Every structure is written in structure tokens, then in C-alpha cells.
Amino acid sequence: MSATVLRGAPRRPSAARLGLHRATIELKSFFRERDAVVFTFAMPAVILALLGSIFDGVYPGSDVTSAQYLAPSMIAAGVASTTFINLGTSIAADRDDGTLRRLRGAPMPPSAYFIGKILMALVVTVGETVVLLGIAVVAFDLSLPTDPARWLTFGWVFLLGATACALTGIAASSLARSARSAGAVMNLPYLVLAFISGVFYTPVGQLPEPLVTIGSLFPLKWMAQGFRSVFLPDSILPQEVVPSWEHGRIALVLAAWCIGGMVLCLTTFRWRGRRGR
Amino acid sequence: MTDTPAVRIRGLRKTYGDTVAVAGLDLDVADGEVVALLGPNGAGKTTTIEILEGHRDRDAGEVSVLGHDPARTDLDWRAQIGIVTQDGGDLLELTVREAVGHFAHYYPRHRDPDQAIDLVGLTEKATERVRTLSGGQRRRLDVAIGVVGRPRLLFLDEPTTGFDPQARRQFWALIRRLADEGCTILLSTHYLEEAEALADRVAVIMGGRIVADATPATLGGRATARTVVRWADGRQETDDPAGLIATLTRRYGGTVPGLTVSRPSLEDIYLDLIGDAS
Ligand SMILES: Nc1ncnc2c1ncn2[C@@H]1O[C@H](COP(=O)(O)OP(=O)(O)O)[C@@H](O)[C@H]1O
Ligand SMILES: [Mg+2]
Numbered sequence A: 001m002s003a004t005v006l007r008g009a010p011r012r013p014s015a016a017r018l019g020l021h022r023a024t025i026e027l028k029s030f031f032r033e034r035d036a037v038v039f040t041f042a043m044p045a046v047i048l049a050l051l052g053s054i055f056d057g058v059y060p061g062s063d064v065t066s067a068q069y070l071a072p073s074m075i076a077a078g079v080a081s082t083t084f085i086n087l088g089t090s091i092a093a094d095r096d097d098g099t100l101r102r103l104r105g106a107p108m109p110p111s112a113y114f115i116g117k118i119l120m121a122l123v124v125t126v127g128e129t130v131v132l133l134g135i136a137v138v139a140f141d142l143s144l145p146t147d148p149a150r151w152l153t154f155g156w157v158f159l160l161g162a163t164a165c166a167l168t169g170i171a172a173s174s175l176a177r178s179a180r181s182a183g184a185v186m187n188l189p190y191l192v193l194a195f196i197s198g199v200f201y202t203p204v205g206q207l208p209e210p211l212v213t214i215g216s217l218f219p220l221k222w223m224a225q226g227f228r229s230v231f232l233p234d235s236i237l238p239q240e241v242v243p244s245w246e247h248g249r250i251a252l253v254l255a256a257w258c259i260g261g262m263v264l265c266l267t268t269f270r271w272r273g274r275r276g277r
Numbered sequence B: 001m002t003d004t005p006a007v008r009i010r011g012l013r014k015t016y017g018d019t020v021a022v023a024g025l026d027l028d029v030a031d032g033e034v035v036a037l038l039g040p041n042g043a044g045k046t047t048t049i050e051i052l053e054g055h056r057d058r059d060a061g062e063v064s065v066l067g068h069d070p071a072r073t074d075l076d077w078r079a080q081i082g083i084v085t086q087d088g089g090d091l092l093e094l095t096v097r098e099a100v101g102h103f104a105h106y107y108p109r110h111r112d113p114d115q116a117i118d119l120v121g122l123t124e125k126a127t128e129r130v131r132t133l134s135g136g137q138r139r140r141l142d143v144a145i146g147v148v149g150r151p152r153l154l155f156l157d158e159p160t161t162g163f164d165p166q167a168r169r170q171f172w173a174l175i176r177r178l179a180d181e182g183c184t185i186l187l188s189t190h191y192l193e194e195a196e197a198l199a200d201r202v203a204v205i206m207g208g209r210i211v212a213d214a215t216p217a218t219l220g221g222r223a224t225a226r227t228v229v230r231w232a233d234g235r236q237e238t239d240d241p242a243g244l245i246a247t248l249t250r251r252y253g254g255t256v257p258g259l260t261v262s263r264p265s266l267e268d269i270y271l272d273l274i275g276d277a278s
Helices: A002-006 A015-032 A034-054 A066-096 A099-105 A110-140 A148-172 A179-196 A209-215 A219-231 A234-239 A247-268 B045-053 B096-104 B113-119 B135-147 B165-180 B192-198 B219-224 B241-252 B266-277
Strands: B007-016 B019-029 B034-038 B060-065 B081-084 B153-157 B184-189 B201-206 B209-214 B227-231 B234-238 B260-262
Touching (some): A015 A110, A034 A110, A066 A148, A066 A179, A066 A219, A099 B081, A110 A148, A148 A179, A148 A219, A179 A219, A209 A219, B019 B209, B045 B060, B045 B153, B045 B184, B096 B113, B096 B135, B113 B165, B135 B165
Parallel strands (some): B034 B201, B081 B153
Antiparallel strands (some): B227 B260
């Protein structure tokens, strides 16, 4: 019926184009909102700068300083912050403040919304990673690897880790009952995981075993381990939980979280907030 | 355009737990018509409108909006509907132009965003952040977004709640312009004067039911209601005011002291209607 009305009408723009538009709108909104920038973008950088200057000393048997050990782990925590926390809180806010309802009221393909969110998170995550690497190199003398194989490792750990955390964040956004509670709902598991994954508490090999076991169930521990394998020499391996970088296991756990996160998103995502039932 | 009405509702029902929000509601909106859904808070206006928009599920009843069931629609249908909700709090960090311009992208035959902004009188605010707008300006932005896609049918849920009288008059002028452009409009309001000023037809909603549905002039039998004649010593309802006044004139031997002749006001009728139903 409406098809007859619309015959000869110009076509609606594609989901990909609209997704790009959404990404620009999302990025503008993100960087203009001070809370979001401070909590998801600046906090990991501040923590790296603070902890890096407080921690002192060189690990025995290597020339790696505490700050240098911390840096790659903080990059992993930064990725989790700009994907998991960023998407979880921003989607909960979108559900609460009427953004999702307005978008659903417009002729927007649902995929355009997710393309916009994921591109936004990707840009913010790359920016965050560059900032953290900059601090580590300038302030803590971390040397960037020259071996392309290490950068390849960096690439796949980054991609799998960011994807796993982004999908988990999108799914977790439905847990928050309101935008106000979303900050707590997302930050609490994040901070706990950052501790038990050996990010704030270094080196990871010194953590009590039960905590390591719990931490190993989640992606952050493996992403941090993957980044350490990129930026630190093998002489630091005795400080790890097992004296190996375990690349195969990292890939396996992160990929499993990608799949699980995707399934959770597809089964739990809600467009409507509390009122819209 | 077509014989089917833009909106057709039969026996609509919606409950939230024990609360019956909509209790068997019937309503038609013809193509090109401006219909006001008039009722007090909690009458079921928002629930009804959000069901029509496809934003809430219904429990029972037949609903057709532009020929489609809003519970099962596609994006082509969405492109013909404009929505102005009661309580949008989004888009805060964008400028007015960015917000309207972004929503223009979704619609195949959209207006020029600056024209939509001009239509609602926000041109001076075009480069300001939405966060800085007043309540009335914010609603006008919502209308600009609601009409930027050139909808055939526009829903407005209590668009002027919280406006001062002057802002309300300006808003009415805007709605009339949209109606003149041929847009079908269903708006809800709890202001009687607003329904009277804007609507071709007023549907009074109370307790989730339509208790009256007529033009403002004939609502609640207003056109045929008995006339009330008052004078210094009495008051009488009559179908023949001229005859009664002639009798009174004779009795007083000239001018009748304190004579007034009145039909019940729309407000009397409305208060009667919602009083009876509650
Ligand atoms: N999401 C909801 N959950 C529970 N009750 C609701 C909900 N929305 C509305 N109601 C109730 O349904 C009734 C009608 O509400 P509503 O449609 O918002 O009326 P109006 O817009 O005319 O003020 C009210 O009693 C209201 O409290
Ligand atoms: Mg309402």
C-alpha cells in the first residue's frame, strides 16, 4: 500500500552511508561531552601516568622497569575502557534519554546505529592507544618494536580484544536500568577485572592464584598479556603466570568472547527503555 | 489521496499490570485532517499515540496507520510518519543545525534542514548547542526534526505543555502552517483552548475511552444545547430565548435588569464530559 504511494520516489540512503553519518554524530557527541571523555578516554591515561611514576624498580633478570611493564597492560585496559565502558554507558544513555526511540521512529536501518557506535568506539580506541603509547614512550622509555611480526601480533590482539569488549559492552548496556546507573554497572566489573587481570597489580604472576583463575575467564587478562608480548622482551616471562606468552590461548579466549558477545547482543539487545512496554 | 483514513482505530486496549490505560478506544483521522486528542493527565493519550507510532505494543484491537499495522511496519512506512514526543532529552551536544541535518539524511524526499529550522523559528539558534535551548525552543526543534522528512502524517504528544501563552500562540501558527501544507496531524493536549484553536475535530479521551468526538463547535451537543437566560431575579434554561426575553420585558415594563443570554461554554461542556466519565 505504501509502496504505491512511494512509487518513483527517491530511494532511501544505504545503511552503510547512514552508519557513517551516525559515526560522525556519535564522535561529535562523545568528544563534546566532558563526562564521557574523562571517564572512558582520559582515565586510563591518568592512571598510567600516576602508577607509572609511583612504581619503581627493574624486574630481576631483565631490564624492564615497573612502568614499562604497566604500559602494555594499561593499553589493554584503555581498549576495554573505550569499547566496553564507552558502548555500555552510551547505549544505556541512548535508551534512557530517547535517542533510541527517536531513531526507531525515523526510517533508519538498525544496522546503521551499530555501525555508527562501532566506528565511534574504534576511532576513540585508536586515539586512546596512541595517547597511552605516547605517554609510555616519552615518560617511561618504552621502546616500540621494530620486528613486523610483533606488530602483526599487536594487530590481531587489538582487533580481537576490542571486538570482544565492544560486543560485551553492547550486551551489558541492557543490564543498566537507567543512564545514571550505567556508569556504576559498567565501571565496577571493569575495575575489578583490571585488578584481577594484573593490570593495576603488577606483575600478574604475583597475584593470588584464585584471583588469576577468575581473571583468566575474561578477555582483559589475555589482551594485556598479548600486548606485553608485543612490547616487552622475553626476559620478563618469569613474571608472567606461566613462562610463555601463550598466543594460541589468547586468540582462543578472545575469539570465544567475540562469539559469545555477539550471541548475547543478538539475544538481549533492547530498543525500548523502561517506559516503552 | 485514498479513501482509507490516515488513522483507523477500533477497540484498542492496553493495560500495564492492573492499570487499564486504554479501554476499548475507537478513532478515525481522515487524510488532511487535524484531530486533537483532548484529555486530562493519565487519560491514555501518550499510550494511544505511541501505539500508533509503533513504539508500544497493544493488547487488543485493530489499528491501521497509513494502511499499515504499526506493530509490523517497514522503513518506507516510517519515512511517511513524523513524530514529536512528549519528553525528548537527546541530541544535547549537537547544534540545532547538526541535529536537524542529521535526521534529514534518513528521509528520501527531505526538506532543506535550514528551511525546517526556519519553519519553527529557530534560525537564530541554528548554531547553538541543543543543551542551551529553553523548553519551548527544544520542543520546536523536535517539531523541526519531526517534519524535516516531509511526513504525510504527524503525531504531536502534548507539544505545548509548559509553554507561556505567547509561545503557545506561535506554536499554533506553526501547526496551522503544517496543516495548510496538507499534513495530516494528530495531536494530544490537555488544553481545551488549544484543541479548539487548532483542530478540525476534537476527540475527548477519558479513562482510555473516547467520550466525545466532534468539531469544536458541536462538541458535547454544544450547538443544540439549551440557552441559559439570566437576569437580576432569576435564571431559566430555554429553547426559545427570544420568547422568554419578550415575556420578561413585558413583565419589567422595559429593560430587564442584569440580563445575560448564554450558551454553555466549551469549558462547561468539557468539564461535564470528563466529570461524567470519571
Ligand atoms: N510504561 C507504563 N507502565 C505502567 N503504567 C503506565 C505506563 N505508561 C502509562 N501508564 C499508566 O497508564 C495510564 C495512561 O497513561 P498515559 O497514556 O501516559 O496518559 P496521558 O498521556 O493521557 O497522560 C496512566 O494511569 C499511567 O500511569
Ligand atoms: Mg502523556
